[in-house]
Amino acid sequence: MTIAAHTLGCKLNYAETSDILRRFAAEGHTIVEWDSALAGNVTADLFLINTCTVTAVAEKKCRNAIRQAHRHNPEARIVVVGCAAESLKGIPGVTLVLGNDRKHLLPQLLKGDAPSLPSTPSNSPSLPFPLQYSSGDRTRVFFKIQDGCDYFCTYCAIPYARGRSHSATIEETLCMARHIADSGAKEVVLTGVNTGTFGQQHGESFLDLLRGLDAIDGILRYRISSIEPNLLTDNIIDFVAHSRAFLPHFHIPLQAGSDHVLSLMRRRYDTALYSAKLQKIKSAMPDGCIAADIMAGFNGESEEEFQKVLDYVDSLPISYLHVFTYSDRPGTAALRLGEKIPVSVRREHTARLLDLSERKHHAFIGSQLGKxxxxxxxxxxxxxxxxxxxxxxxxxxxxxxxxxxxxxxxxxxxxxxxxxxxx
Ligand code: SF4
CATH class of the missing domain: 2.40.50 (OB fold (Dihydrolipoamide Acetyltransferase, E2P))
Structure with a gap:
């Protein structure tokens, strides 16, 4: 077969798609570029789309990708996998839909020799954890160490799509990391949905995993792709500051800049805790980079609340922002919460946050000139x-x-x- 893949969403999805394609290639199939297949320069027998449900916009992009693939080659099989797969079932051309619990089995399923699995609505801690990683130019690898989330923030559909938090054991994860080191990769980005909950089902800790990874020969640099502020302990910050290979780069979701909105979101920290974590990082690693996710237009975020967000973010040593616009996600608690913000206001707040991010980034880069x-x-x-x-x-x-x-x-x-x- 010739296979073209398209990935939407997070680094986790990229690691998973890359892993699936590597296994297809190992079985003799040919991987072709998505854009080339759509342009008609090559023919794809199978289109693989790894989907994202984090916002309504992301889901719309998934639908468009399916329609494009079907339009360009109506004979091709279209396999839709991942977080939004179930809601995309009925679209013409889709031949197979696999949720997060089965998508890593795609190469085996197409051959008809997938192991039988218990029927689960989504990923489950009782299933073996597929340790997957991306491979591109071999300098930098995205390594999936954890999946799922137990937090159920009120706006988020991910726990429904990816199930409860689960991971492999430290020993299994280190074994795969040694394999990645043997492949020649020099930098590994640890990815997960709620990375800091790694190991909880085995009574192990994320910090112990970091210690084990730091001791592996060959890998020169690690980044932690994202970690919730309440799980970023002072011990982890101190460890990163003094480790051999962990880099001074943190991605810490903030989501809202007022305690009122954070509590509506059912986040597990307040602004005081968030500020304390950033001060701790900056005193241990003054040149460290700190990125924050922030959401514009969540229910109940009045103009006054939004001004607080701008002032609060401006006061923090944040290097840049990932800005998301709130959209209703089916099945989430936020649908029944607070006063809805008009879409035009959400967009305007998004633009103002992007401006702020630009200024913060400019200032951060300026602080590094000459170093x-x-x-x-x-x-x-x-x-x-x-x-x-x-x-x-x-x-x-x-x-x-x-x-x-x-x-x-x-x-x-x-x-x-x-x-x-x-x-
Ligand atoms: S921590 Fe909250 S926002 Fe992040 S995946 Fe879990 S429920 Fe979603």
Missing amino acids: SRPVLWESTNHNGRMEGWTDNYIRVGRPYDAALINTVESVVLTPDNIVRVSL
């Missing part, structure tokens, strides 16, 4: 230049030199070598 930071060089040739990330997540470029690919070099940051990218 020397280690950069891992990647393989892509951008018109005679190569690029890489600093440890504290600034994009840097230099003239292309193949000998530098997958090596770490100290670079003094200047306005000329910084590459502006949207994050």
Whole structure:
């Protein structure tokens, strides 16, 4: 078969798709580019779409991807997997739908030799955990170490789509990390839905996993893709600050900047705790990069509340924001909560948060000019230049030199070598 894949959503989905495609390729199938298949430059026998349900916009993009694939090759099989799969079942052209509990079994299912599994509505801690990782240019790997979530924030459909928090044991996870190290990857991004809950079903801790990973030879750098503020303990911050390979780059969801809205969202922290975590990071790692997710237009977020958000975020040592616009998700508690914010206001708040993010990012980059930071060089040739990330997540470029690919070099940051990218 020739297979084209399209992935929507988070890094977890990218790791999962990459893993599925690697297993298809190992069985002799040919992987082709999605865009080439849609442009008619190559023919795909199978279109794989790994879906996202986090917002209504994400789900709409999934529908569009299915329709595009079907329009370009009505004969091809279309397999829809992941978080939004169930709600996309009836769309013309879709031949197979697999939820999160089964999508990693796709290559076996198509051969007809998948192991029998108990019927579960979604991922379950009782099933074996599929440790999956992405592979691209081999410099940087997204490693899925955890899945699912028990938090049930009122706006979020993910716990329904991905089930309860679950993971493999530390020993199993370290075994896969050694395998990734043997593949030549130098940087590993630890991904999960609620990463900090790793190990809870086995009575193990996330911090002990980090300690084990830090001792693995060959991997030079780790990033924690995201961690809830209430799970980011001072011990984890201290560990990262003094570790061999964990980088000073944190992604800590904030979601709202007022305690009233945080409680409506049923988040497990308040602004005082959030501020304390950021101060702790900055005192341990002054040049550390801190990213925050924030949601615009959640129910009950009045203009006055929104101004508090802007002031609060502005006061924090945040390097940039990931801004999401609230949308109703079926089955979530937020549908019955608070006063709805008009869509036009949600959009306006989103734009103002994006502006704030731009200013924060500019200031963060400015604070790093003239400093020397280690950069891992990647393989892509951008018109005679190569690029890489600093440890504290600034994009840097230099003239292309193949000998530098997958090596770490100290670079003094200047306005000329910084590459502006949207994050
Ligand atoms: S912590 Fe909240 S927002 Fe994150 S996946 Fe769990 S329920 Fe969703």
